[in-house]
Structure formats: C-alpha cells, structure tokens
Amino acid sequence: MATLQVELVAADRQVWSGEASMVLARTPDGDIGVLPGHQPVLAVLVGGGVSIRTAEGSIEAAVHGGFFSVSDNRVSILAESAELSSEIDVQRAEKAAARARQDGSQDDLDRAETRIRVASL
Amino acid sequence: MGAQLRVYRRRIRSVRATKKITRAMELIAASRIVKAQGRVDAARPYALELRRAVSAAASQTASIDHPLLVSGVESKRAAMLIVTSDRGLAGAYSTNALKEAEALSRLLVEEGGQEVVNYLFGRKALGFYSFRNRPIAGSWTGQTDAPTYEQAREIADALLAAYNTDASEGGVDEIHVVYTRFINMGVQEAAVLRVLPLEVVSASASDAPTGAIALYDFEPSAEVVLDALLPQYVAQLIYSCLLESAASEHAARRRAMKSATDNAEELIKSLVRAANAARQAEITQEISEIVGGADALSDATAGSE
Numbered sequence: 001m002a003t004l005q006v007e008l009v010a011a012d013r014q015v016w017s018g019e020a021s022m023v024l025a026r027t028p029d030g031d032i033g034v035l036p037g038h039q040p041v042l043a044v045l046v047g048g049g050v051s052i053r054t055a056e057g058s059i060e061a062a063v064h065g066g067f068f069s070v071s072d073n074r075v076s077i078l079a080e081s082a083e084l085s086s087e088i089d090v091q092r093a094e095k096a097a098a099r100a101r102q103d104g105s106q107d108d109l110d111r112a113e114t115r116i117r118v119a120s121l
Numbered sequence: 122m123g124a125q126l127r128v129y130r131r132r133i134r135s136v137r138a139t140k141k142i143t144r145a146m147e148l149i150a151a152s153r154i155v156k157a158q159g160r161v162d163a164a165r166p167y168a169l170e171l172r173r174a175v176s177a178a179a180s181q182t183a184s185i186d187h188p189l190l191v192s193g194v195e196s197k198r199a200a201m202l203i204v205t206s207d208r209g210l211a212g213a214y215s216t217n218a219l220k221e222a223e224a225l226s227r228l229l230v231e232e233g234g235q236e237v238v239n240y241l242f243g244r245k246a247l248g249f250y251s252f253r254n255r256p257i258a259g260s261w262t263g264q265t266d267a268p269t270y271e272q273a274r275e276i277a278d279a280l281l282a283a284y285n286t287d288a289s290e291g292g293v294d295e296i297h298v299v300y301t302r303f304i305n306m307g308v309q310e311a312a313v314l315r316v317l318p319l320e321v322v323s324a325s326a327s328d329a330p331t332g333a334i335a336l337y338d339f340e341p342s343a344e345v346v347l348d349a350l351l352p353q354y355v356a357q358l359i360y361s362c363l364l365e366s367a368a369s370e371h372a373a374r375r376r377a378m379k380s381a382t383d384n385a386e387e388l389i390k391s392l393v394r395a396a397n398a399a400r401q402a403e404i405t406q407e408i409s410e411i412v413g414g415a416d417a418l419s420d421a422t423a424g425s426e
Contacts, residue, residue, distance in 0.1 A: 011164065014166045027341065028345070076174075080356075
C-alpha cells in the first residue's frame with residue numbers, strides 16, 4: 001500500500017519527517033484526515049493537535065498557527081511552532097497556562113492547554 | 122633599569138593582554154558562526170515548504186487580488202528594516218549595512234519620490250539614527266546574535282500593520298529589508314531584499330522545473346489560505362534575513378578579531394626588538410662608562426707617579 005511522506009516543520013527546525021499511513025489535523029472547518037492518494041489540498045491549521053499514524057504507532061504533536069499541504073502523497077505540515085508530545089515539558093506548559101489565565105490572554109491559554117492535552121496522549 | 126626600557130616593557134605587557142582578549146573573542150565568534158549556520162540550515166526546510174505552498178496558492182489564485190500580492194500602483198511611502206548588530210568590534214559589519222541603507226533610502230527618495238520610514242534592528246542602527254535625530258518608526262534590540270522566530274514574528278507584525286494601513290494615514294506601500302548576506306566564511310555583503318509587495322511570480326518560475334504544480338483544493342477557501350499564508354511567508358523571510366545577518370555578524374567579528382590579534386603580534390614583535398635594542402644600548406653605555414672611568418683612574422694614577 002502506498003504511504004504518505006510526512007514532513008512536520010516548525011519555523012526554526014524540522015520536527016519530524018518520515019512515512020505514515022494517515023495524518024489527522026484540524027482546520028477551521030473541522031478535522032481533516034489524509035490517507036494515501038488524497039487529492040492536493042492546501043489547508044489552514046487551527047492551533048491544536050496533529051496526529052500522524054505510522055506503522056510503529058501514532059505520533060502526536062501540538063502545533064500553533066500554520067497550515068498543511070498535500071500533494072502526490074507528500075504531506076507537509078508547516079507551523080510557526082510545533083512540538084512532539086514526547087518533547088513537551090508539561091510543568092512548563094502548566095506554568096504558561098497559569099500565567100495566561102492571570103494575564104487573560106486567550107491565545108496563550110489555548111496554546112498552553114493544547115500542549116498539556118497533547119502531552120497526555 | 123633605564124626609563125626607556127621600562128616604558129617598552131610596560132607597553133609589551135599591555136599589548137599582550139589585549140592580544141589575549143582579541144584571541145578569545147576570535148575563538149568565541151568562530152564557534153558561534155557554526156551555531157548560527159546551524160540555525161540557518163534548521164530553518165531551511167520551513168522556508169522551502171512555505172515557498173512551495175505560496176507558489177501553489179499564488180499560481181491558482183492569480184485572479185484574486187490580495188493586498189499583499191498587488192504591487193502598489195504608485196508607492197508613496199516605503200518602510201526600510203535595517204539589520205545591524207548590538208555590539209561593535211565586528212569590523213565594518215554594521216557600517217556596511219548602514220551604508221547600504223543610506224544608498225537605498227537615497228534611491229527611494231530621489232528616484233521614487235518616496236518617503237522612507239525606518240525600522241531598526243540592533244543597537245548600532247539605533248545609535249546611528251538617534252545620534253542624527255532621525256525619526257524611527259520602530260526598533261528592536263538585544264538579540265542580534267541569536268534571533269528567535271518570535272522576534273521575527275513581532276517585526277513582521279509591525280511591518281504588516283504599517284503595510285495594511287493607507288499611506289496617507291501613516292502606512293507604507295513597500296517594505297525593504299537591508300541585511301547582510303552570508304556568502305561564505307570570508308565574504309559577507311550587505312544586500313537589499315524587497316519583502317512586500319511579494320514577487321511571487323519569480324519564485325514560482327524558479328520552482329517550475331520541479332514539475333507542474335498540482336491543482337490544489339483550498340480549505341476553507343483560497344482567500345483564507347492566502348490570508349494566513351502570506352503573513353507567515355513575510356515573517357519567515359524576515360526570520361531568514363535575521364539569521365543570515367547573525368551568521369554574517371559572527372563571521373565579521375571573527376575576521377576583525379583575527380586581524381586585531383595579528384596586529385598585536387606584529388606590534389609585540391617590533392616592541393620586543395626596540396626593547397632589546399634599548400637594553401643593549403644601556404649595557405653598551407654602562408660598559409663604556411666603566412671602561413672610561415677605569416681609563417681615567419689609571420691615567421690619573423699613572424700621572425701621579
């Protein structure tokens with residue numbers, strides 16, 4: 001079966017790259033799932049989790065701001081910031097969430113909560 | 122010890138101390154170039170993917186006029202972001218960027234009849250402009266040797282806000298960045314990049330050999346995608362300018378410190394020679410004084426007999 005070549009890149013580094021059987025991401029209109037052979041799509045991502053299903057299991061990442069494009073079984077996920085669930089420092093994210101709650105910054109709060117949620121997956 | 126010799130020795134000691142410092146700075150800069158280049162490389166995949174996406178979006182939405190794509194019919198005000206360093210001792214690095222900026226603003230004013238709005242990155246540019254009492258629209262300092270994406274994003278947001286404002290209300294129609302291109306370890310040159318309006322056509326033309334661009338579906342719509350895409354593209358362009366300038370800064374500093382170290386070595390060599398000559402002259406004089414004294418004594422005793 002054909003596989004997807006996935007690149008997950010943040011502005012300052014390549015976060016993950018490899019083969020996958022399915023990619024799940026969230027757009028403003030709802031979640032979108034990409035299987036091999038998907039038609040070319042360029043979609044805006046809303047902050048949240050991205051899930052990449054590989055042969056070894058699934059990889060979860062928290063992304064903020066960006067989009068993803070699919071063409072010829074190549075999926076590139078471009079985010080201004082992206083972290084794999086294994087890289088997320090939960091304590092720091094919790095501190096950031098507490099700070100955001102104090103400042104009343106909804107954007108920062110969403111980011112921090114996404115990270116906490118993804119880390120627990 | 123004679124006064125002259127003492128002065129020489131003191132100068133040698135002080136030049137040696139300076140040499141130690143410049144040598145250390147050279148080594149630090151050399152190690153930082155490698156790090157800075159690593160950051161440039163790490164940011165490359167994002168730049169590539171983003172450019173591909175922008176070309177794809179722009180090629181299929183040619184009919185859409187997006188404010189970031191249309192070239193201003195007639196530009197009245199242009200923004201100029203000047204990227205320099207925070208610290209000195211980097212040779213002509215900041216000076217070259219500032220010179221390039223002066224040339225660009227002259228060009229914009231004289232040939233385009235435009236008003237130039239200055240945005241400054243780095244303490245050196247800020248010093249240059251505030252000393253001359255020129256108006257500054259925005260400035261960022263403190264992170265020139267390792268710029269972060271967040272900072273680039275902040276700058277991009279400020280520039281985009283100005284771009285989206287009408288020129289008559291204090292906005293701008295064009296955005297230029299003056300930065301320093303890192304060509305290799307030995308060569309860096311100041312360069313100008315026009316960020317906005319975007320020249321997407323040339324980007325897609327250079328990507329053309331990689332194959333026809335697929336027909337994309339846009340989620341939720343082409344306009345929304347472009348709206349989200351272009352500010353990110355601008356932020357990324359600025360980020361890569363900052364990263365490249367940081368690498369150039371370290372390279373320039375390394376070179377400046379290397380020649381400072383070499384000069385100190387030369388100076389020490391010539392001072393040591395002068396000190397040796399002074400010491401020898403002192404010895405010779407002492408000997409001739411002793412011999413002269415002994416002669417005079419023996420003459421005196423010979424005469425008294």
